[in-house]
Amino acid sequence: MARKLLSGGLADLRPTPSEPFGQGPGHRLYRYRPSGKVIPTGPPVLLVPPPAPAAAAAFDLRRGCSLAEHLVATGHRVYLLDLGPGCRRTPAPDLGTWVDEVLPRAVAEVSRDVDGQPVQLVGWCLGGILCVLAAAARPALPVASITSVAAPVDRDAARRGGPLHELARFAEGAEATLLTFFGGIPRPVAESGYRLPGIDRYLTRPMAVLTHLDDADFLAQTEAEDAFAAEMSDHPAAGLYERFLPGNALARGEVRIGGRQVALADVRVPVLVIAGRDDRSAPWRSVHPLTRLLPHSPDVRFATAPGGHLGVLTGRRARTTTWARLDAWLAEGRVRHGLRAPRQRRERLASRS
Numbered sequence: 001m002a003r004k005l006l007s008g009g010l011a012d013l014r015p016t017p018s019e020p021f022g023q024g025p026g027h028r029l030y031r032y033r034p035s036g037k038v039i040p041t042g043p044p045v046l047l048v049p050p051p052a053p054a055a056a057a058a059f060d061l062r063r064g065c066s067l068a069e070h071l072v073a074t075g076h077r078v079y080l081l082d083l084g085p086g087c088r089r090t091p092a093p094d095l096g097t098w099v100d101e102v103l104p105r106a107v108a109e110v111s112r113d114v115d116g117q118p119v120q121l122v123g124w125c126l127g128g129i130l131c132v133l134a135a136a137a138r139p140a141l142p143v144a145s146i147t148s149v150a151a152p153v154d155r156d157a158a159r160r161g162g163p164l165h166e167l168a169r170f171a172e173g174a175e176a177t178l179l180t181f182f183g184g185i186p187r188p189v190a191e192s193g194y195r196l197p198g199i200d201r202y203l204t205r206p207m208a209v210l211t212h213l214d215d216a217d218f219l220a221q222t223e224a225e226d227a228f229a230a231e232m233s234d235h236p237a238a239g240l241y242e243r244f245l246p247g248n249a250l251a252r253g254e255v256r257i258g259g260r261q262v263a264l265a266d267v268r269v270p271v272l273v274i275a276g277r278d279d280r281s282a283p284w285r286s287v288h289p290l291t292r293l294l295p296h297s298p299d300v301r302f303a304t305a306p307g308g309h310l311g312v313l314t315g316r317r318a319r320t321t322t323w324a325r326l327d328a329w330l331a332e333g334r335v336r337h338g339l340r341a342p343r344q345r346r347e348r349l350a351s352r353s
Contacts, residue, residue, distance in 0.1 A: 029106055045120045059124070096258040103131070145272070221316050272325070279307070
């Protein structure tokens with residue numbers, strides 16, 4: 001508490017060190033700097049957030065509870081695909097642009113940066129769906145595997161178990177508005193949805209804080225989630241899912257993109273699907289159907305982990321659940337595709353010796 005009073009907070013919100021790597025219309029790539037303690041090896045990892053302003057911060061929530069920081073520290077070459085600066089003021093590219101241009105270009109650039117190795121994609125929320133669609137639309141892309149976290153493919157199931165479902169019954173038929181992700185929920189309620197799994201915990205939040213005054217990690221996590229929620233609310237992407245994937249066509253396994261049908265059955269890379277047990281924005285029953293829509297993937301796995309929509313990706317328990325499962329999955333990719341370091345890194349090491 002003394003630290004909180006003196007410094008204004010406990011959460012270390014400094015971003016994991018990275019550098020701009022490339023950009024295109026409506027997007028920008030970042031390359032995280034390797035840790036000085038390990039030599040990065042194996043296929044690179046590309047983090048793909050939903051195409052909403054500020055959403056990329058979910059991968060780097062705070063020091064000590066940052067997925068990006070963890071992956072760098074465990075010897076991965078890590079990249080981030082984010083919206084370009086101008087997209088905070090203008091709409092992001094549409095679904096066809098993301099699937100046919102933005103993601104393929106990003107994957108190709110990352111692959112070239114590591115001597116042509118295939119890329120392991122890790123997508124959160126709509127970012128996971130975009131990864132799967134890009135792999136389906138462009139089977140020749142150098143993709144080693146896909147991890148999709150908290151990405152609902154059956155929106156009807158998501159609505160039935162979504163955040164504030166009980167409250168929506170008393171909101172004069174406003175369920176569709178309340179359950180529209182990233183901006184369709186009124187700001188105070190939207191913030192609570194990011195911070196905690198449901199409205200019940202939001203109402204009891206002050207008591208939770210009071211009972212954890214001796215737990216610096218809990219208080220730091222709460223601060224980081226508050227900061228993320230505030231940033232998301234400052235840059236709302238109203239109707240994100242409805243704008244990208246109108247209706248519930250994805251639940252049938254096909255989506256019309258650029259005048260053609262893109263079928264998830266065309267995905268031919270391993271896919272790991274993770275759902276949050278407390279996620280009311282994307283309950284497991286809305287996430288699990290993806291596993292039935294990938295008949296030609298050589299390996300499809302489904303897992304649940306504790307946490308809500310944000311917590312399953314970067315909550316305190318994610319460090320020993322979601323991250324541990326992801327570590328094992330990415331390690332299998334290292335075995336399949338080799339452990340070599342990039343040529344540039346090998347040359348620098350040789351010159352030093």
